[in-house]
Amino acid sequence: MFATPAFAQAAGASASPVAALGQFLPLILIFVIVYFLMIRPQQKKAKDHRAMVETLRRGDKVVTQGGIVGKVSKVLEDGEVKVEIAQGVEVNVIKTTIVQVLSKTEPATSAK
Structure with a gap:
C-alpha cells in the first residue's frame, strides 16, 4: 500500500566506508586523548612506585x-x-x- 517516509529513506541510502569512518573518528580521538591524559600517566606512576619499592x-x-x-x-x-x-x-x-x-x-x- 503506502510506504512510510522512514521506510522510503532507509531503502534508498547506502553508507560508504569513508562515511562510516567519519562517524567513528570522534570516538577514536576521545580514546587517544584519554589514553595520553589519564592511562599513560597512571602507568608511569605505578612503574616508578614499583621501582622505588624494589630498591628499598x-x-x-x-x-x-x-x-x-x-x-x-x-x-x-x-x-x-x-x-x-x-x-x-x-x-x-x-x-x-x-x-x-x-x-x-x-x-x-x-x-x-
Whole structure:
C-alpha cells in the first residue's frame, strides 16, 4: 500500500566506508586523548612506585600510607619490611604500602 517516509529513506541510502569512518573518528580521538591524559600517566606512576619499592634497603627513612615515618631495619623476602618507628619499636609493613622514601642510604662500597 503506502510506504512510510522512514521506510522510503532507509531503502534508498547506502553508507560508504569513508562515511562510516567519519562517524567513528570522534570516538577514536576521545580514546587517544584519554589514553595520553589519564592511562599513560597512571602507568608511569605505578612503574616508578614499583621501582622505588624494589630498591628499598636497610637504613632508608620511609613514609607509609598511614603516615607513619620510620627507618627500614630489615627487608624481608615475602614482600614485607621491618620498620623501626621509635627506639626499640619495630613493625612489619607490606612493601607496597610505602608511599615515599625520605632519605636513601648509600650502598656499601667494597674495600680495596
